[in-house]
Amino acid sequence: MEGVDHLAHERNKSEFDVDAMKIVWAGSPHAFDVSDRISKLVASDPGFRKDNRSTLSRKELFKNTLRKAAYAWKTIVDLRLSEEEAAKLRFYVDEPAFTDLHWGMFIPAIKGQGTEEQQQKWLPLAYKMQIIGCYAQTELGHGSNVQGLETTATFDPQTDEFIIHSPTLTSSKWWPGGLGKVATHAIAYARLIVGGREHGVNGFIVQLRSLEDHSPLLGITVGDIGMKFGNGAYNTMDNGVLRFDHVRIPRNQMLMRVSQVTCEGKYKQSDVPRQLVYGTMVYVRQTIVADASCALSRAVCIATRYSAVRRQFGSQNGGPETQVIDYKTQQSRLFPLLASAYAFRFIGEWLKWLYADVTQRLQANDFSTLPEAHACTAGLKSLTTTATADGIEECRKLCGGHGYLCSSGLPELFAVYVPACTYEGDNTVLLLQVARFLMKTVSQLGSSKKPVGTIAYMTRVEHLMQCRCGVQRGFAELSVDLVEAAVAHCQLIVVSKFIEKLQQEIPGKGVKQQLEVLCNIYALFLLHKHQGDFLSTGCITPKHAALANDELRSLYSQVRPNAIALVDAFNYTDHYLGSILGCYDGNVYPKLYEAAWKDPLNESVVPDGYHQYIRPLLKQEIRTARL
Ligand SMILES: CC/C=C\C/C=C\C/C=C\C/C=C\C/C=C\CCCC(=O)SCCNC(=O)CCNC(=O)[C@H](O)C(C)(C)COP(=O)(O)OP(=O)(O)OC[C@H]1O[C@@H](n2cnc3c(N)ncnc32)[C@H](O)[C@@H]1OP(=O)(O)O
Numbered sequence: 178m179e180g181v182d183h184l185a186h187e188r189n190k191s192e193f194d195v196d197a198m199k200i201v202w203a204g205s206p207h208a209f210d211v212s213d214r215i216s217k218l219v220a221s222d223p224g225f226r227k228d229n230r231s232t233l234s235r236k237e238l239f240k241n242t243l244r245k246a247a248y249a250w251k252t253i254v255d256l257r258l259s260e261e262e263a264a265k266l267r268f269y270v271d272e273p274a275f276t277d278l279h280w281g282m283f284i285p286a287i288k289g290q291g292t293e294e295q296q297q298k299w300l301p302l303a304y305k306m307q308i309i310g311c312y313a314q315t316e317l318g319h320g321s322n323v324q325g326l327e328t329t330a331t332f333d334p335q336t337d338e339f340i341i342h343s344p345t346l347t348s349s350k351w352w353p354g355g356l357g358k359v360a361t362h363a364i365a366y367a368r369l370i371v372g373g374r375e376h377g378v379n380g381f382i383v384q385l386r387s388l389e390d391h392s393p394l395l396g397i398t399v400g401d402i403g404m405k406f407g408n409g410a411y412n413t414m415d416n417g418v419l420r421f422d423h424v425r426i427p428r429n430q431m432l433m434r435v436s437q438v439t440c441e442g443k444y445k446q447s448d449v450p451r452q453l454v455y456g457t458m459v460y461v462r463q464t465i466v467a468d469a470s471c472a473l474s475r476a477v478c479i480a481t482r483y484s485a486v487r488r489q490f491g492s493q494n495g496g497p498e499t500q501v502i503d504y505k506t507q508q509s510r511l512f513p514l515l516a517s518a519y520a521f522r523f524i525g526e527w528l529k530w531l532y533a534d535v536t537q538r539l540q541a542n543d544f545s546t547l548p549e550a551h552a553c554t555a556g557l558k559s560l561t562t563t564a565t566a567d568g569i570e571e572c573r574k575l576c577g578g579h580g581y582l583c584s585s586g587l588p589e590l591f592a593v594y595v596p597a598c599t600y601e602g603d604n605t606v607l608l609l610q611v612a613r614f615l616m617k618t619v620s621q622l623g624s625s626k627k628p629v630g631t632i633a634y635m636t637r638v639e640h641l642m643q644c645r646c647g648v649q650r651g652f653a654e655l656s657v658d659l660v661e662a663a664v665a666h667c668q669l670i671v672v673s674k675f676i677e678k679l680q681q682e683i684p685g686k687g688v689k690q691q692l693e694v695l696c697n698i699y700a701l702f703l704l705h706k707h708q709g710d711f712l713s714t715g716c717i718t719p720k721h722a723a724l725a726n727d728e729l730r731s732l733y734s735q736v737r738p739n740a741i742a743l744v745d746a747f748n749y750t751d752h753y754l755g756s757i758l759g760c761y762d763g764n765v766y767p768k769l770y771e772a773a774w775k776d777p778l779n780e781s782v783v784p785d786g787y788h789q790y791i792r793p794l795l796k797q798e799i800r801t802a803r804l
Pocket residue numbers: 272273274277278280281282312314315320321322323324354452453455456458459461464465468547548551599600601602603606610613614617
């Protein structure tokens with residue numbers, strides 16, 4: 178029945194202060210207040226409804242996304258929301274759109290790679306959305322290999338301009354979000370050519386469309402690259418294709434914090450690492466880690482609530498069947514994902530600190546932690562997005578057949594999320610970067626340069642290197658093993674930072690105890706999953722492995738009474754979850770049944786096409802093959 182909490186009995190089992198855990202999950206009382214207030218604002222406004230997306234055509238879907246983006250912007254302006262509140266509003270609107278790239282990449286690129294003068298010119302226009310930007314780096318022929326990009330930016334000293342050109346088909350910009358139909362400007366990455374000499378890939382601000390009638394400017398060919406994975410999902414985003422035909426831009430539209438070109442045509446490289454040109458990608462990778470905890474926690478919330486609602490088998494003497502959440506197999510699949518959601522939340526908090534720290538150091542020209550920041554953002558983006566994509570799919574399976582319904586929210590969540598394993602860096606390519614960092618660290622063992630921070634533990638392998646020094650096989654030959662080592666390195670960081678989180682003051686009855694249980698589940702589940710490596714390297718004995726297994730089962734039993742409260746702590750509205758299976762009150766079956774009849778296919782009891790195709794079949798009016 179409506180208004181009844183079908184999960185009340187589960188909530189009454191909780192052994193900790195859920196409101197205190199909500200603050201821990203949000204990060205602070207202030208962050209909780211903003212999230213709670215804005216999520217409810219979005220959920221209560223019919224202008225942000227999203228339950229009809231799977232029934233819209235691509236063009237209807239996209240136009241609806243533009244409407245919502247404009248409505249969101251009006252809401253932000255009318256309510257005078259802060260930058261933090263506005264970002265939260267866009268997050269809870271929960272629809273991939275051009276605004277993600279405008280706010281999430283275009284503006285950070287100007288802030289990170291533009292000079293003070295360039296920031297003063299372009300940021301006010303971007304913040305007021307008087308221009309709409311995208312991040313145009315990837316091309317048809319190159320994405321991972323940035324140094325392989327083919328677009329050219331040739332300096333013309335006669336006119337003090339750069340000529341931006343797409344020399345080949347494969348140099349067409351391809352994938353940038355927001356590019357296809359909306360962006361008026363791009364940060365375009367191109368090979369800088371001055372006086373006939375190449376100076377690597379740099380970023381250039383290029384206007385694409387008229388601010389009067391939105392038509393593409395001279396020399397600009399631009400459009401959408403077409404339908405992507407899934408129906409609604411990421412098709413709300415106009416990922417675009419862009420070709421330049423000798424487009425001229427003023428010299429001062431090359432982002433010049435890292436490298437400069439003078440009006441005399443002199444190329445100057447600042448005394449900063451050229452990799453700062455990649456700074457926007459590092460920034461986004463650390464935000465993607467925080468986003469992974471959001472996406473995984475959404476899926477886990479749905480699967481946990483539904484696992485408590487769903488009963489199957491086990492009825493004794495006509496009594497209620499067993500809740501599937503009570504099956505050890507369901508717990509062994511679900512609870513490690515619940516623990517991962519919390520683990521990724523805390524590693525996301527730490528990575529945000531690491532990024533802020535390296536950014537502050539860069540301002541003082543201190544590049545000492547840049548390699549570690551690159552390795553951590555690359556590796557943790559790879560680890561968390563892979564685990565989250567796999568986790569969302571596991572949550573779908575944990576919900577049985579109903580998990581495959583769009584009304585469960587899981588198919589769309591999966592379809593929107595999975596490209597995170599590719600965008601902002603293919604996950605394998607990024608792990609290879611971590612492997613390169615680890616190998617460089619190993620090669621420096623024994624020198625005066627002692628490993629610190631997240632690689633401090635590597636001093637312990639020093640003895641290994643001394644006896645094995647000289648035994649080197651090619652990086653490429655060992656890359657599979659090195660990628661596994663990179664994953665293990667990143668997992669160690671996640672576990673370490675979870676443990677460090679538990680050493681902080683954590684208020685609330687039973688809250689720290691619950692987090693300790695989740696931390697132990699996360700660590701022991703990894704040990705169980707990779708026990709072959711631990712056993713073969715002698716790190717643990719078979720007895721240790723057996724003990725870990727026993728402890729995991731015990732920990733699952735400890736989580737069980739608190740599972741619903743632990744997902745309530747995410748404080749997601751039913752609107753944001755977009756899932757009948759995950760609705761707060763657990764009143765699933767009536768809602769599933771009601772939703773079915775709203776499908777357009779049920780607008781008529783006799784389907785279109787019956788008289789044309791089915792009736793002739795049934796009435797044998799179609800010659801049937803001799804049976
Ligand atoms: C719908 C959205 C939902 C959620 C999103 C939520 C939040 C996000 C918020 C905002 C964003 C909005 C939406 C996100 C959605 C989509 C956005 C997607 C955008 C994109 O995909 S942009 C394009 C991304 N492309 C890539 O990531 C390319 C990957 N390739 C590379 O980075 C490089 O090519 C490379 C690193 C693999 C190789 O570079 P290279 O060849 O130049 O360098 P080397 O390998 O030779 O290394 C030399 C040396 O340099 C060091 N190095 C490399 N990179 C860096 C770096 N970034 N920082 C510091 N140092 C770096 C390397 O370690 C070597 O050092 P060494 O000492 O010599 O060993």
